Amino acid sequence: MRLKGILHRKKTGNIIPENNRKILTISFSALFALLTMLGKKIVFAGTVWKHYNSTFIEKFVYFDIATFACLLVIFYIALTGITLLFREKSRIHSLFTNDTVFFKNRIVFGSIIFGIIILCWLPYILTLYPGCLLPDSLRSLNQAMGSEHLNNHHPILFTLIVKFFLNLGNVLHLSMSESIFLFSFSQTLFFAFTITCFIIWLAKLGVNKYLCYLILAYFLFSPVFVFYAVQVQKDTLFSLMCFHIMLILGNIIKMKESYFDSKINILKFILVSLLIVFFRNNGIYVVVIFLAGLCIILPKLRKRILLFSSVSIAVILIITGPVYKNNGLKEPAVESYGLPLQQIGRTIAYNGKIGTDDLEFINQILPLEDFKTHYKPCLVDAIKWNGNFNRKFLHDNQGKFLLVWAKNAPQNIDLYTGAFLLNTFGFWAFGEKNSYGYLDTYIIDNKYGIERTNLLKKWIGIDLENWISKYDYIGSGTLFWMLLLSLYLLLYHKNYKKTVVLLPCFAVWLSIMVATPVAFSLRYVFILALSLPLLFILPLLSLNDKKHNNFK
Numbered sequence: 001m002r003l004k005g006i007l008h009r010k011k012t013g014n015i016i017p018e019n020n021r022k023i024l025t026i027s028f029s030a031l032f033a034l035l036t037m038l039g040k041k042i043v044f045a046g047t048v049w050k051h052y053n054s055t056f057i058e059k060f061v062y063f064d065i066a067t068f069a070c071l072l073v074i075f076y077i078a079l080t081g082i083t084l085l086f087r088e089k090s091r092i093h094s095l096f097t098n099d100t101v102f103f104k105n106r107i108v109f110g111s112i113i114f115g116i117i118i119l120c121w122l123p124y125i126l127t128l129y130p131g132c133l134l135p136d137s138l139r140s141l142n143q144a145m146g147s148e149h150l151n152n153h154h155p156i157l158f159t160l161i162v163k164f165f166l167n168l169g170n171v172l173h174l175s176m177s178e179s180i181f182l183f184s185f186s187q188t189l190f191f192a193f194t195i196t197c198f199i200i201w202l203a204k205l206g207v208n209k210y211l212c213y214l215i216l217a218y219f220l221f222s223p224v225f226v227f228y229a230v231q232v233q234k235d236t237l238f239s240l241m242c243f244h245i246m247l248i249l250g251n252i253i254k255m256k257e258s259y260f261d262s263k264i265n266i267l268k269f270i271l272v273s274l275l276i277v278f279f280r281n282n283g284i285y286v287v288v289i290f291l292a293g294l295c296i297i298l299p300k301l302r303k304r305i306l307l308f309s310s311v312s313i314a315v316i317l318i319i320t321g322p323v324y325k326n327n328g329l330k331e332p333a334v335e336s337y338g339l340p341l342q343q344i345g346r347t348i349a350y351n352g353k354i355g356t357d358d359l360e361f362i363n364q365i366l367p368l369e370d371f372k373t374h375y376k377p378c379l380v381d382a383i384k385w386n387g388n389f390n391r392k393f394l395h396d397n398q399g400k401f402l403l404v405w406a407k408n409a410p411q412n413i414d415l416y417t418g419a420f421l422l423n424t425f426g427f428w429a430f431g432e433k434n435s436y437g438y439l440d441t442y443i444i445d446n447k448y449g450i451e452r453t454n455l456l457k458k459w460i461g462i463d464l465e466n467w468i469s470k471y472d473y474i475g476s477g478t479l480f481w482m483l484l485l486s487l488y489l490l491l492y493h494k495n496y497k498k499t500v501v502l503l504p505c506f507a508v509w510l511s512i513m514v515a516t517p518v519a520f521s522l523r524y525v526f527i528l529a530l531s532l533p534l535l536f537i538l539p540l541l542s543l544n545d546k547k548h549n550n551f552k
Helices: 002-041 063-085 091-097 106-127 135-145 156-171 176-204 209-220 224-229 234-261 263-279 283-297 299-326 338-349 356-365 368-374 391-396 398-407 410-423 455-460 465-470 476-492 496-515 522-530 532-540
Strands: none
Touching (some): 002 063, 002 476, 063 476, 106 209, 106 224, 106 455, 135 156, 156 176, 156 234, 156 263, 176 224, 176 234, 176 532, 209 532, 234 263, 234 283, 234 299, 234 496, 234 522, 263 283, 263 299, 283 299, 283 496, 338 356, 338 368, 338 398, 338 410, 356 368, 356 391, 391 398, 476 496, 476 522, 476 532, 496 532, 522 532
């Protein structure tokens, strides 16, 4: 009887994890099926500037239930197959950990990688000289030059960095174009340094050398990365900082308590966290989310994490609070209310249920007729940049605005949901993409005499501009699916601690889903493109206490 009981417990113990895995697979299959079905229901006119009569959601019918069921089965089979490929004793796993990189000196190895990156990117750097100057770039440039009032809508830290290079250019008697090139090339060097750190990080963890080279090739021969490297825009540095914190989180998972024994590691952790916050306004949410994840996943480190993070939080609160407020540097209120404005706009456009008093209040923000005329499902700019939009009134009545928005949600839930889906369409729909905020390589008209000079064509007669204009890349929604797939594999194989590494990506995506002003923009979630190789290999990485060190 005792032996039978033991056998029964063992049998039951094996069944429960397997059942949990089936539930997990069904849940993710249902999520992918739902996203697929919703994406196919959206009729997109091809541009974010189209009216709501051209971009809309088709009505749901009973046949959609059968479609959902079929998709669920298809995704269940697909996910089951993928888990077999990524299981611990699979051929992929054994290939992944065999024939690792070995190099006598890490500095020499890193220098070679760094040099190869710059060499492969050089034709694009010369073609796009002095860099890419976009509308947001021009606003930062104007603030750096003093022709616009400084405010944190375009992060002040980024503006100050731009100003530093402009001042350096003045000292060196350089033109504005040459000063902009100083910035873009310096940013490119830091980008190349970040990729080099990633390749070395993988090599130290014992990753197959051919896989390391393949990942390096992804960065070398996907021009999207050099396009973003030469952009004078906050998103590149913000994404690079997010990527660095992902590597740091991986090291913390691997080293546990010993990571914080090093003062350099503590300084890196605090510094990178602060830079994430000050390079983009949603950075604070990224930091809060990964700190919370660390505290939950590694409870033994909770006191240390809270101690070190308290330093960061204190600095953040002082600067973004009294310092910004007293100097009039706060971000305009309207930038935080993109989604609520879209939801109210859709409700008015479709004659939803809103009380008379609330309509009178909304009318003071923007005339109701303008809401109906200018509401565009995939772009809030048509509302917030309308000439009749009263920014001061919204700023002075933020509390009441949120109250009116929340109060009208229950009776207009279908319109609110539709507004949300259309305003975020490109960030969750597989295979969908748009040129808006995607691969911008132009220089906007400006008063500073900054113009494109194709140095590659000028010097050796080779013109890459036609190739650059035709280059394509993955959409933001597809990258999000890769993020979900990585999470699924980690959960399926019970690698719960490693999910912390994904938190910066999820935090960026979630914050964009709440506050995005447009349905498509790769630059907002560029961290997903940057971390794509890591998403694929993280389920196979060994982040345990065993030390891999292939460098002397």
